[in-house]
Amino acid sequence: MNRTLVLNASYEPLAVISSRRALLLVLNGKAAMLVEGTSRIRSASMDVAEPDVVLLRQYIHVPRRTIPLTRRAVLEMYDYTCAYCFRPGNTLDHVVPRARGGTNTWDNVVVACLRCNNKKADRLLSELGWRLPFDLREPAPNTATLISKRWREPGWDEYTAPWKHFPAELAG
Ligand SMILES: [Zn+2]
Incomplete structure (x- = not known):
């Protein structure tokens, strides 16, 4: 069927x-x-x-139930795809780094590949000239x-x- x-x-x-x-x-x-x-x-x-x-x-x-933010949930939500280069990724990245006051919430966490994650490190997107082409939010x-x-x-x-x-x- x-x-x-x-x-x-x-x-x-x-x-x-x-x-x-x-x-x-x-x-x-x-x-x-x-x-x-x-x-x-x-x-x-x-x-x-x-x-x-x-x-x-x-x-x-x-x-609206809150969906627990776990590593697995984030990876699956974004289908193991790096938010910055769209290649396969399996690390999580805090868009606003935790060291800079970023929160561990759905509106601040994406999947990143190792290369982008290393490149980004503790910097803000604005400092790198990067931007996210979609809005981050808790899953529906x-x-x-x-x-x-x-x-x-x-x-x-x-x-x-x-x-x-x-x-x-x-x-x-
Ligand atoms: Zn990447």
Whole structure:
């Protein structure tokens, strides 16, 4: 059975459900088809593209739980990708270094490769002329589940891993 990524009206990932269920949401007007899949769902009365990503028309309020900031969670959240050069990385970097008062929080921690991490050391991005091409924030409520690989589909990266879509030349 094929799966469909459901985005909240805010475009935050909300759930992964079967494509047939997702199609019902679209047919009932509860969701909009955002990305069509390659296969089709056929029945006696219809022949439609299977939804790959759908967007809920109404925002569903999800209680915001704090997602513990662990090394593994950060690495998986950013898919082991260096925030500065977009090559594979497996070290954590405090954007504002701890020695300079940076906090150990989701809005200050990224993945870095060893090379960038060494280059950056205890300096601020402004001192290096580097910048982050995405906003740092705590993962959306369901991202904790999302980042476990079972939910990952390459075609969903735009919604689940937006940092991957920035050009590498931004890096220092
Ligand atoms: Zn790097």
